[in-house]
Amino acid sequence: MAVRSREADVRWRRAAGLVCLAAAAAATACGPEAGLIGAMGTAQPPQVVVHGGGRQVSLDAFTYCYRNTCADGRPEDLPDLGTVTGDIVVSFPLEDWTFQATQLQPAVAFPQPCDLQIPARLVSTGTGTWRLEPAGPPGRYRVDLFGRTSGGDLAAAFAVTTTRAGSTPAPRAGLGAFYDHDGRPDNYGTFEFGIDYLSRTPRKAAVKLTITGQGGRASYELARVEDECRPKGQVRFHAEVPNESVSRAVGREPYTIEVELELDGTRHAASMVWPRDVSTDPDAGGALTPVFTPALP
Structure with missing residues (x-):
């Protein structure tokens, strides 16, 4: 089975109700080949159970890779835990699974790219149980749970109304510059830079980027990506630069990468070295994590 990795914030399929199953030793199939997959049998992960406020909801995964089956979908509705003033506990019966959580507003079955998204903490309280520590101000949220183990993953969601304020994530920046391609640096034709969780979205x-290698130095302006729908406090930048031209300009690695950032007239600076400073977080996808002076607002 070809297992697909997914980010904590799952990218929903637009086609309502579309589910594609993939069996072991078979290519992913939708349509005529799906009958063969059905004949071979499919598997579905156990439910994720959430307790809080004297209530319990049992969640079926709407997207998952489990044993011989992969399925992509989205929930038609959100099981509602109601208003919770105390702890929210998440449990899952299988060992060696880890979970992450993200809160979204509004609490709807079909989220949009500009909806508020806040990472929430899941604190392990024992084998197969976690305490959810809500983030952000009190209110009604959709909570996405993303579970992962070696060779599998799942996504499930529910709604809850919180009554106490939680933590607010600090601004976080990420730079996609170079990647190891068969032992050589490759930017795959683009530089990508983004910031999440700013206190407000900057008007300007x-x-x-200024890159210094063993053979030279070059600077690149990244254009702001202007989307109609983007969460508050999030900005993205992009530049298309062929890898060959970068290599000719700066030579071989290691690369010192200086980032000059201006937000509404305030300048921020950061410096990193590739590949030394590549993030070890498996969800970062090989990105760099700039730390700016002064700190991001």
Whole structure:
């Protein structure tokens, strides 16, 4: 079975009700080949159970890779835990699974790219149980749970109304610059830079990268990606630069990468070295994590 990795914030399929199953030793199939997969048998992960406020909801995974089956979908509705003033506990009966949580507003079955998204903490309280520590101000949220183990993953969701304020994530920046491609650096034709969880969305923003290698130095302006729908406090930048031209300009690695960022007239600076400073977080996808001076607002 070809297992697909997914980010904690799952990218929902637009086609309502579309589910595609993949069996072991078979290619992913939708349509005529799906009958063969059905004949071979499919598997579905156990339910994720959430307790809080004297209530319990049992969640079926709407997207998962489990044993011989992969399925992509989205929930038609959200099981509602109601208003919770105390602890929220998540449990799952299988060992060696880890879970992450994200809160979204509004609490709807079909989220949009510009909906508020806040990472929430899941604190292990024993084998197969976690305490959810809600983030952000009190209110009604959709909570996405993303579970992962070696060779599998799942996503499930529920709604809850919180009554106490939680933590607010600090601003976080990420830079996609170079990646190891068969032992050589490759930017795959683009530089990507983004910031999440700023206290407000800047009206004006600009980014310049300066890269110094063993053979030279070059600077690149990244254009702001202007989307109609983007969460508050999130900005993205992009530049298309062929890898060959970068290699000719700066030579071989290691690369010192300086980031000059301007947000509404305030300048911030960061410096990193590739590949030394590549994030070890498996969800970072090989990105760099700039730390700016002064700190991001």
